[in-house]
Amino acid sequence: MLKCDNVHELLWAYCEGSLDSETGARVKQHLSTCALCAREHRAAMATLEGLGNLSPVEAPDDFLGKVWQRIDEREASRGLLGLGLVWSWVRLNRNVLVAGSLAFFIALIGVRYGLQNDAPPQMEVAGEKEAGAARTMAESDYRDDYILRDIPETTPVLSGFDAGGQDTIETRFITRDVVPSVPYSNDYIQSVVQPVPDDDSAF
Amino acid sequence: MINVAYQMTGDAELAQDIAQETFYRAYRSAATYKQIAKFSTWLYTIAINLCRNELRRRKHKFYSLEEMAERDEESSVRIDIKDESAQPDRDVEQKELGKLIMMAIDTLPEKFKQPIVLRDVQGLSYEETGKILKLPEGTVKSRINRARQRVKEILEPYIDKTFLEEN
Numbered sequence: 225m226l227k228c229d230n231v232h233e234l235l236w237a238y239c240e241g242s243l244d245s246e247t248g249a250r251v252k253q254h255l256s257t258c259a260l261c262a263r264e265h266r267a268a269m270a271t272l273e274g275l276g277n278l279s280p281v282e283a284p285d286d287f288l289g290k291v292w293q294r295i296d297e298r299e300a301s302r303g304l305l306g307l308g309l310v311w312s313w314v315r316l317n318r319n320v321l322v323a324g325s326l327a328f329f330i331a332l333i334g335v336r337y338g339l340q341n342d343a344p345p346q347m348e349v350a351g352e353k354e355a356g357a358a359r360t361m362a363e364s365d366y367r368d369d370y371i372l373r374d375i376p377e378t379t380p381v382l383s384g385f386d387a388g389g390q391d392t393i394e395t396r397f398i399t400r401d402v403v404p405s406v407p408y409s410n411d412y413i414q415s416v417v418q419p420v421p422d423d424d425s426a427f
Numbered sequence: 428m429i430n431v432a433y434q435m436t437g438d439a440e441l442a443q444d445i446a447q448e449t450f451y452r453a454y455r456s457a458a459t460y461k462q463i464a465k466f467s468t469w470l471y472t473i474a475i476n477l478c479r480n481e482l483r484r485r486k487h488k489f490y491s492l493e494e495m496a497e498r499d500e501e502s503s504v505r506i507d508i509k510d511e512s513a514q515p516d517r518d519v520e521q522k523e524l525g526k527l528i529m530m531a532i533d534t535l536p537e538k539f540k541q542p543i544v545l546r547d548v549q550g551l552s553y554e555e556t557g558k559i560l561k562l563p564e565g566t567v568k569s570r571i572n573r574a575r576q577r578v579k580e581i582l583e584p585y586i587d588k589t590f591l592e593e594n
Contacts, residue, residue: 236571236572266586267579267582267586268575268579271528271575271579271582271586272547272575274524274525274527274582275543275548275575276547276548276550278434278528278548279525281430281433283429283443283446284443287429290447291447291450291451294451295450295451295454298451298455
């Protein structure tokens, strides 16, 4: 037989129905014989019922709209905040920015000028002015009319031939892998390609 | 969310604001949500934390019965007790009981108020309540029982007059 103190300890669990069947039966038996505990039990049940029956607070009709409005406003203000921070930084570091910008443009101009000087000039094929003929560049067969010297393996080199007259001079590049997209100057070609001497003294 | 915030703060407008803020925070932090807990548990956690911060910020005061009644009159939110078959007298009694319960909840310290609202008002399980409050289940049960006992003590005079005499 449970005592009143024991029942008080188990009362809330009993009200929720979470006691095992045996303990629940013992509490029930006690309540049937103890008026004080039975009163406690009714008060506890009324309390739980009252708590559980507090009606839910309904959201107003425009609640969802307000949520989206808040999201939009906050996101917009976050964006403005970011811009504001950038602007503040710009104002505080105005001198640094001006100096930096000048340095950047000077460097940009310098790089551009340097690149122009380094860029291979347009090719002028030897004899072009005289011949006035169009020249073609393509992968071509190599002819022994010229000696190739000091030319890296992958460097396009000039292969020319004289097919019997100046007008027919055709200048081609030998490339194993790549057809050069940028033609080389006549001076450059002349520097790497030498005509075969008539007396074969070079050999 | 509004319901929880209202039970926690006792202020209808503030409750709506907290609920909106809860959804905004969830929107902002959606990328960090991990499916360890239920989504609703995560939302409740945000809402409870916001309530906690707001109450601490406002240094929540305890209301007298008169203040509670005045505040409820001013509030746009009605505290009604579900009783679809009710007669008028019974309705009044239930409304009065509802107000008393709200007042009783309001008098509880925060650490007791949070679990009783989540468990007994919102109907969450002990396990989920523990997850939201980051408390062991045993601690949650203990706090809830103490909170219930406190609410019962406040309600007893009223319950004596109405419910107990009927039975």
